Amino acid sequence: MAVKQHRSPLLVTVSTALVLLWVVIASFPFLWTLWGSFKVQADFFSLADWRNALRGTFTMAQTGSTFTSQGYAGAWVQEEFWRAAMNTFVVVFCVVVISLTFGTLGGYALARSGFRYTFWLLMIALVFRAMPHITLVSGYLMPFFQWNIWGHLPTAIIVLVAINQPFTLWMLHSFFLNIPKDLDESAMVDGCTRFQAFRHVIVPVMWPGVITTGLFSFLLAYNDFAVTAMLLSQQNQTMVPKIASFLGSTQVEGNVMFAVAAVVSATAPLFVLILFFQRQIVSGLTAGAVKG
Amino acid sequence: MKHRTFFWFIFPSALAMILFIALPVVSVFIQSLHVEHEQVLRTVENCGPFGCTEETVIDREATRELREAQPLGRFAGLSNYTDRNHLALAELSSMWERSDSFADFTRRAMTLPFWRAMAFTLTFTFVVTPLVLSLGLAIALGVNSLPRMFRGPTIFVSLLPMIVTPLIGSLVLYWMVDSRGVLGAFLQTITNDPNLSLRASPTLTWIMLIVYGVWSSAPFAFIVFYAGLQTVPEEPLEAAMIDGANRWQRIRYVVIPHLMPLAVFITLMQLMDNFRVFEPIVGFQAQASATSLSYNIFNYLRGDSAQFGAAATTSMLTIFGVIVLLTPVLIRTWRDFNRKGH
Numbered sequence: 001m002a003v004k005q006h007r008s009p010l011l012v013t014v015s016t017a018l019v020l021l022w023v024v025i026a027s028f029p030f031l032w033t034l035w036g037s038f039k040v041q042a043d044f045f046s047l048a049d050w051r052n053a054l055r056g057t058f059t060m061a062q063t064g065s066t067f068t069s070q071g072y073a074g075a076w077v078q079e080e081f082w083r084a085a086m087n088t089f090v091v092v093f094c095v096v097v098i099s100l101t102f103g104t105l106g107g108y109a110l111a112r113s114g115f116r117y118t119f120w121l122l123m124i125a126l127v128f129r130a131m132p133h134i135t136l137v138s139g140y141l142m143p144f145f146q147w148n149i150w151g152h153l154p155t156a157i158i159v160l161v162a163i164n165q166p167f168t169l170w171m172l173h174s175f176f177l178n179i180p181k182d183l184d185e186s187a188m189v190d191g192c193t194r195f196q197a198f199r200h201v202i203v204p205v206m207w208p209g210v211i212t213t214g215l216f217s218f219l220l221a222y223n224d225f226a227v228t229a230m231l232l233s234q235q236n237q238t239m240v241p242k243i244a245s246f247l248g249s250t251q252v253e254g255n256v257m258f259a260v261a262a263v264v265s266a267t268a269p270l271f272v273l274i275l276f277f278q279r280q281i282v283s284g285l286t287a288g289a290v291k292g
Numbered sequence: 293m294k295h296r297t298f299f300w301f302i303f304p305s306a307l308a309m310i311l312f313i314a315l316p317v318v319s320v321f322i323q324s325l326h327v328e329h330e331q332v333l334r335t336v337e338n339c340g341p342f343g344c345t346e347e348t349v350i351d352r353e354a355t356r357e358l359r360e361a362q363p364l365g366r367f368a369g370l371s372n373y374t375d376r377n378h379l380a381l382a383e384l385s386s387m388w389e390r391s392d393s394f395a396d397f398t399r400r401a402m403t404l405p406f407w408r409a410m411a412f413t414l415t416f417t418f419v420v421t422p423l424v425l426s427l428g429l430a431i432a433l434g435v436n437s438l439p440r441m442f443r444g445p446t447i448f449v450s451l452l453p454m455i456v457t458p459l460i461g462s463l464v465l466y467w468m469v470d471s472r473g474v475l476g477a478f479l480q481t482i483t484n485d486p487n488l489s490l491r492a493s494p495t496l497t498w499i500m501l502i503v504y505g506v507w508s509s510a511p512f513a514f515i516v517f518y519a520g521l522q523t524v525p526e527e528p529l530e531a532a533m534i535d536g537a538n539r540w541q542r543i544r545y546v547v548i549p550h551l552m553p554l555a556v557f558i559t560l561m562q563l564m565d566n567f568r569v570f571e572p573i574v575g576f577q578a579q580a581s582a583t584s585l586s587y588n589i590f591n592y593l594r595g596d597s598a599q600f601g602a603a604a605t606t607s608m609l610t611i612f613g614v615i616v617l618l619t620p621v622l623i624r625t626w627r628d629f630n631r632k633g634h
Contacts, residue, residue, distance in 0.1 A: 012437065015433065015434040015437050015438075016434070016437075016438065018434045019431065019434040019435055022431050022446075022450070023446060023449050023450075025507065026449050026450050026453050026511070027449045027452060029453075029464045029468055030456075030464065032468060033464045033468075036467075044467070044473075045467070045470060045472035045473060046472055046477075047472055049477075050473070050474045050477035050478070053474065101304070102305040102308060103305060105301045105302070105304060106301060106302045106304070106306070108301060109293065109297075109298050109301030110302070113293040113298045114293075115295070115298075119626075119629050121302070121306075123622060123625065123626075125309070126618070126621070126622070126625075127614070127615065127618060127622075128309060128314075130564040130567075130614045130617070130618055131313070131317075131611060132567070132568035132570065132586045132610055132614070133568070134568075134570060134586045134589045134590050134593075134607075135317075135320065135586075135589060135607035135610050135611055136316045136317070136320075137589075137593065138320055138323070138592075138600070138603040138604050138606075138607045139315075139316030139317060139318075139319040139320040139604070139607070140312075140316055140319075141598065141600065142319070142323060142363060142600055143319060145363075146363060158308070159312050161308055161312075162308040162311065162312030162313055163312070163313070165305050165308050165309050165313075166309065166313075168305075169305060194293065195297075198301075219455060222457065223456075223457040223458060225457070225458065225459045225571050225574070226586070226590065230590075230594070240459055240460070243459065243460065243463070244459060244574060247463075247577070256467075259463070260467065263463055263464065266457065266460055267456055267457075267460060270452075270455055273455070274448060274452065275448075278444075278447065278448055278451065281451060282447065282451075282515055282519070285512060285516060286515065286516055286519035286520075
């Protein structure tokens with residue numbers, strides 16, 4: 001709306017106030033948790049007075065300073081959160097690489113083939129995309145127990161790749177539709193096979209779309225709870241199920257703070273991700289494809 | 293593209309989807325027709341000084357062998373679907389007869405696990421979706437009238453609730469509204485009720501979950517609407533201004549019609565995503581007051597005695613629900629596809 005408008009000051013105030021309120025609502029919970037993760041439990045969950053969390057009364061009494069990294073030490077060292085972080089890294093990295101490889105090939109084929117079955121494939125993918133992940137998990141568990149592949153990282157990786165495919169296919173399909181057909185077809189006229197045309201002509205120009213899709217694949221793998229919580233054994237757990245397991249363990253004094261510290265640690269990479277890729281995330285959301 | 297080439301290009305992706313999405317659905321269906329073996333009982337005669345007594349004990353050895361030989365359990369036909377934990381048709385009809393009012397009937401039906409989960413899932417889906425749409429539009433209009441330099445940071449902050457892991461997002465909110473947390477304390481002060489705890493009341497728990505749902509999804513609607521606002525054509529706006537339309541009328545008659553296709557898109561995504569609400573219930577530990585279909589499946593599966601049959605049955609019913617939700621979309625896309633004339 002680039003039209004010049006005369007806005008009443010009242011309207012400007014109201015809309016600015018609304019946005020300001022939203023900014024507070026969106027960011028305050030994260031800032032508060034970040035702040036609180038450096039306190040002891042008696043402060044962050046204060047029975048007496050919530051202002052203790054600001055002053056750090058009990059943190060001062062228990063540790064001798066108003067900030068403490070006890071929560072982080074407990075989570076990362078004592079509860080071996082670093083192991084979960086490494087598992088998450090392995091899972092997320094493999095899922096992104098594999099699903100982008102499969103997805104670019106499939107998405108390219110769907111974008112270039114005009115036959116009716118491409119439509120049906122896309123429709124089936126849409127239905128698959130809508131299925132709650134936990135319903136699929138209930139199908140995996142029994143066969144995986146039988147074949148003895150339950151609990152290993154590769155199992156979770158391939159499952160996440162498969163769950164990721166419908167979305168990846170849709171997004172890359174609509175992205176490849178925007179790359180002119182003439183590009184690869186002229187290469188084929190010059191004697192390239194379809195795959196050579198893809199390899200030498202399409203691959204060099206596809207990176208913006210692939211990066212955007214990759215970001216959403218990353219988010220799907222990183223944020224997953226249903227699959228990783230049910231399909232990974234205790235020592236192979238990734239960060240999100242690990243955090244859930246902190247909550248399940250008895251609420252001993254201080255243990256909740258491990259979860260708080262772990263939550264802050266797991267949010268940090270996402271924060272960095274938005275910092276660097278805000279534009280791509282926004283363009284991915286608005287591509288009119290499918291949200292990750 | 294030739295069929296053959298197409299096949300090889302799509303092959304890895306299709307294989308992954310067939311093996312890990314299509315076949316599991318078949319596996320879920322088969323499992324939903326079975327129930328776990330009952331424990332094998334054995335009658336033993338205990339003879340003591342005062343005569344013999346017959347006693348029935350569980351034969352653990354035989355039970356284990358039977359379970360290992362037939363891991364699926366015994367075939368039960370459709371009985372899983374009609375039992376008390378799922379459609380519960382018999383229970384519903386007897387409740388209907390016994391209850392004196394509709395409210396009473398609803399109250400009784402809420403004791404049935406499947407219908408309880410269904411009630412929350414549908415309420416969540418159909419309350420959160422319109423709220424997300426309207427809040428998203430409001431924020432988009434607000435941000436759009438901000439000076440350009442403030443827009444980037446606002447979008448940055450807005451992306452956080454949406455992108456953060458759902459379990460983490462719900463935990464962050466849960467810790468704040470806990471009766472010992474900052475928002476919990478604040479609510480206790482303004483309501484002047486020192487014992488107020490959001491978790492204690494089912495209604496407040498539902499509201500809390502819905503607030504979380506709106507908080508985490510509104511940014512999606514906001515971003516999509518905001519992008520749409522950048523492409524609102526100028527001529528109709530100017531024409532409307534010349535005709536004397538005020539700001540509200542311009543939004544109502546020019547901007548909103550332009551954003552309609554986007555609203556349809558957001559609604560779709562939201563219906564699909566909200567229908568599978570799951571992590572917030574784990575994060576808020578709300579299972580006592582609110583369960584969703586996905587949560588029920590999770591609950592059947594975890595623990596030492598996983599009930600595969602029950603989980604599979606709930607899964608089948610959930611998939612059926614998803615297909616019902618999606619049917620209008622599929623029909624619409626089918627029409628679009630035909631119109632494009634492939």
